[in-house]
Amino acid sequence: DAGVTQSPTHLIKTRGQQVTLRCSPKSGHDTVSWYQQALGQGPQFIFQYYEEEERQRGNFPDRFSGHQFPNYSSELNVNALLLGDSALYLCASSDSGAGGNEQFFGPGTRLTVL
């Protein structure tokens, strides 16, 4: 099991563009959460997907949206990119059947907005 995988590894976009990041959860996990980690900060929760629905959402604008597919993989979409969106985006998966408490993180996607 490769664990949580994310693609792409790095991405460079310009202001105003749109971006889609992808995440495949650890085998057996059904819940996916997305985090934004700015330089020198801890991860900040964006939202969580379970059963293809957004279950919880952090304090992020509607420009940030997501999707979960029947195979539990997930996408994070960001529209109208701002310079401040430059960050490491982390995906984490968990198993709701095991209490969902422990989150397993992916390696992240580094997004740079110019």
Place this chain on the structure above:
Amino acid sequence: AQRVTQPEKLLSVFKGAPVELKCNYSYSGSPELFWYVQYSRQRLQLLLRHISRESIKGFTADLNKGETSFHLKKPFAQEEDSAMYYCALSGPGSYIPTFGRGTSLIVHP
């Protein structure tokens, strides 16, 4: 609002010295506390959680509700402990952790 404060951005010690990484939290209720670790070129991973009351890699952390703290301790630091450590908190039933900004631990030989 829930908040996690890690007052030290960097902690530098010598091998064999005791280590204490501080974590204070703000939460009205009974939170669940975690420590996550990120070694160089590796992904973020759970180190320990307060409900488990275990010692992982020689590290322990005790939840002090009176002082609202969850400090991470190890009596004798090893070079391989060098990493970024994040304290995190979640409300009961939430499972969404709020992270502190992290403390970089450097253990010198």
